[in-house]
Amino acid sequence: MGYTHQPLSRRSSSEFSKDTLLEKDEYHLPSPPQTTLWSRALMLIFHGILITIYSVICIVVVQKANSRITAINSNLVESPARSAIKDVQTVWAMSGEEPEEYFGSPPTKEIDHRWSNILKVSNFRFSEDQMTRWGRIDEGVRLTDGSGYLGTLNVFHEIHCLQNIYKYIHKDHYYGPMNLTKYEQFENMHHMSRLSPSNEVILISPVHCLEGIRRGVLCRGDISPVTYRFKSDWRVPLANWTSPHECKDWNALLDWAKENSVNPRKPGLVVHPTLGPAYEGNSRALKLGTELHPSKDG
Numbered sequence: 001m002g003y004t005h006q007p008l009s010r011r012s013s014s015e016f017s018k019d020t021l022l023e024k025d026e027y028h029l030p031s032p033p034q035t036t037l038w039s040r041a042l043m044l045i046f047h048g049i050l051i052t053i054y055s056v057i058c059i060v061v062v063q064k065a066n067s068r069i070t071a072i073n074s075n076l077v078e079s080p081a082r083s084a085i086k087d088v089q090t091v092w093a094m095s096g097e098e099p100e101e102y103f104g105s106p107p108t109k110e111i112d113h114r115w116s117n118i119l120k121v122s123n124f125r126f127s128e129d130q131m132t133r134w135g136r137i138d139e140g141v142r143l144t145d146g147s148g149y150l151g152t153l154n155v156f157h158e159i160h161c162l163q164n165i166y167k168y169i170h171k172d173h174y175y176g177p178m179n180l181t182k183y184e185q186f187e188n189m190h191h192m193s194r195l196s197p198s199n200e201v202i203l204i205s206p207v208h209c210l211e212g213i214r215r216g217v218l219c220r221g222d223i224s225p226v227t228y229r230f231k232s233d234w235r236v237p238l239a240n241w242t243s244p245h246e247c248k249d250w251n252a253l254l255d256w257a258k259e260n261s262v263n264p265r266k267p268g269l270v271v272h273p274t275l276g277p278a279y280e281g282n283s284r285a286l287k288l289g290t291e292l293h294p295s296k297d298g
Contacts, residue, residue: 141270
């Protein structure tokens with residue numbers, strides 16, 4: 001039918017050579033360029049640098065995000081003492097035989113002096129900008145020297161309340177002596193006394209202070225774990241109070257307080273807009289038409 005099989009042996013050598021050359025040209029692929037060891041090393045170094053840069057960027061971004069979250073969580077409430085706050089780990093042992101530095105019995109002048117050393121630096125001046133941000137500028141107690149507004153920190157109020165509860169426990173010592181004036185009685189039992197219609201100082205229970213401390217405990221919510229243990233001579237498990245606690249560095253805060261405190265009893269510094277000076281010597285204007293003086297006539 002026009003096609004004849006031609007055996008290979010009958011094909012000319014020139015035809016065979018042509019086919020072979022065609023096959024070689026058709027199927028021969030150029031070999032890839034040979035890379036040197038130095039070029040490979042440079043490539044590895046380049047990729048390593050890129051990976052390092054990307055890693056550093058990721059770490060920085062994550063750290064900034066975490067720090068921003070931490071800052072938001074730890075600064076929900078603005079405070080002028082924020083710069084003094086340092087977180088520390090503290091372990092305190094509660095064996096039932098704690099030192100009686102602040103709660104000794106009977107009360108002593110040394111104990112009163114320790115309380116006084118803390119509470120005498122418990123009042124501060126807040127700036128006009130701070131009072132405006134807090135929404136308290138209209139009701140704030142402005143210091144007459146123009147340096148700011150009178151305020152305190154809640155931790156000092158809680159310490160003040162602890163002292164008043166201690167005084168309530170020893171009310172015969174702090175309240176009972178007949179040689180105290182009405183003013184001295186009221187000062188000793190502040191938050192735990194009120195005036196009767198006849199201007200007599202009446203002792204009441206320290207509910208205000210107890211409630212304030214209760215709320216403070218709930219506010220801080222100390223989640224430090226406390227384990228239990230057995231003693232060889234005691235059948236009921238006893239708490240092991242040597243667990244570490246996450247605390248604020250009290251000494252650092254107290255140093256800040258000493259540097260920034262203001263004495264509200266400085267004559268003429270705190271003046272009521274209608275009743276006049278809040279503190280005159282040791283006297284206190286309590287309410288309109290009523291004032292207790294330190295004189296012995298009560």
